[in-house]
Amino acid sequence: MSINNWEHLRGHIDNERFLRLVEHAVNHYSPSYAEESVIQVFTRALEQGQVPFRLQPVDGEPGCETERFNIIVELGPQPPTLLWIGHMDTVAMVGDDEYGAEWDGDVLYGLGTADMKGGCAAAVEALCALVASGVPLVSGLCVALVVGEEEYGDGAAELMRELSAPVAVIGEPTGLVPCTSHYGYLECMLTAKGTKAHAALPEVGKNAIHAMLSWMLRILDRVAELPNAQDVAVNPREIRGGQKLFAVPDQCESLLDIHLPPGADKEPILKLIDEARQAAETTHPGCECSSEELYWAKGYASPQDYSRLAPLMAAFSRADVPFYPTAFRSHSDGNLLFERNVIPVVCGPGRLEVAHTRNEHVHRQELIDAVRLYAALFYEFCVAPGEMG
Template sequence: MSDQLLDRVWSAIDPERVRRLLLEMVEIYSPSGKEEDVQLYLEEVLAGAGFAVERQPVEEARYNLHLVMGEGEPQLYLVGHVDTVAAWDLEEYGPREEWGVVRGLGTADMKGGCAAMVEAWLALASLPPEERPPVGLLLVVGEEENGDGSAEFLQTRRPPWVVIGEPTSLAPCFSHYGYLEAALTTQGRRIHSSLPELGHNAVESMLRVLLHLGKDPLFDRQSSDIVYSIREMSSSRAGFVVPDRCEALIDLHLPPETDPAQVQQAMRERLANAGQFVEGLNLEVSFDFASRGYQIGGDNRLGQVLEAIYPRLNLPLRFDAFRSHSDGNLFFEAGVPCLILGPGSLETAHTPDEQTSLPEVEAAARIYAALCLGSRAG
């Protein structure tokens, strides 16, 4: 990749176009399962720029968008997910811009990354066809639920590299946490709530079980790198009674080197002893989803490109591990090395204050363009 070629592509990046892309994407409500409107918008943008856009069906009215450029098989794919979590407030989910910061549902996770990838793609398209790198652009559905969009893509393709634009504050992540989801259910005995001594309160049992589990050294926030989070808890709701059923879901984000199976076994052993502390305990435990993390390291072609361009962008280069779950786990399990890198941060993702800055989105577009140009060398 020559500096001259990179400068030509960077000069084609349009900050106002990036801004418009992000604002218009955030304006379109696209929770998992209802992504068609935002895909129609992106398809119009990309087809309007002269690209052949392939719809890759996932299920009825849901599809990925797939594009390629350059000669030969793509050496790298830019991958972005267009779905978001559900809105906190349907009156307030849209974009709000102030002082170069855009707030709104999906700004960080990850419509900011998608806007940057589309802008990088449009800038690369300013090159003559013979100078364009062999790369692909994949805009997928379903990441916030079960990753069905990326899973569908992986049925037929295994590119040498993918870059996913999850929010990392532009820190390149060649390492990725694993993930384990635990589901706990306690059963009790329903009785009128004025006579709790005659029943068995499943909620009280669950609270004691969770306290017992949380005291395990495995989940000590001071000494363990495992991220333990009780995501939700719900009980039977049938009027003025002692609840006879309670369910809890626990998210565990595991350091890259941690085996989910070992954590699962440790949790089963801990929970097997819970009956000693919870009288009459009736507990069911299941692990509905598990995914290993990975460590690739930055000693590769993409890492070399980043080392060359970050000083030019006046950005600190700090390799990190992505702490959440993403489609990167799916790609790596399928044998595809993955770099997670995007604008915005996990600190605001999935919150009412979700945000990203326009300068970060523009910088991400420049980084993605450079990675595409550098991918053809290795």
């Protein structure tokens, strides 16, 4: 009975329909706070697959007039045993970046192919196959396509006000490697203020950019002193200062991204930043430096008890995908879910190394494997328990 049900479900997967959906989604540019067009792409695919869904309103940023929604699918008896989450938004394009889908052999290129419209489309296709198969669910399933993840996760935060589950799978790009541990993420704004003067007389002014560079270099040089320094990633994401005027710059700002290993606290790096600030002010008298913590999400380690993940491991076996857990090195909605006593597992098609780049891509076979894996997850968590005994 179990094998027949699984094969029946698997037989309703339409890979060509799925790949068309991935292309269609990638061809709709949807940066955070402007996701409306891709929401329509996925709701239309669900309607065509006769998958019931509802839209959950999510407030936009101040001044944003675009209506924003999470797409929520709830099947079987609720509340859910399994929650699958993917985000529909992408990072914004910069300069002459291109976002459209383009095949080069068996590789699909385009903004969002890996992060993470490929994963969202895979979950939608798995849902369509599940509904079309008519296989009965004995446990609840919820699939949520959310907005705003590439900023500060307002879509996931809104979702979690209403829904939860013992286990959640997040379709971020991992090459289908299950990530049961997660890095922490700290975002800081550094500011240096000086005194403006004519560019020909730098000794009269106080150069804020010089102070910022000194501060930043001290931070980067001292990262090796941190606990588990080899696993700490410090990235100066953005730096801006001065004006086009022929003058000594009196202000400079820098955004600093910091990824810390699972379970690490932020205090050591914050102390390092402050000590480097004091040193920069000493070597640049007259300049004032300050830092502001914009965002913090603590990482988490693998669960000691894998019993709640038994269906997940069974799904990997059923889908013939290796199960070798590791840590997810970026930020995702997993941090928020873990705070809500959910066991999150990050696993999706594509590679983190190419996400947010002009070379973003995903392989055709990995996309197809993702559909099979997600269908197996839905089966093991929500169908198979009714076939035991």
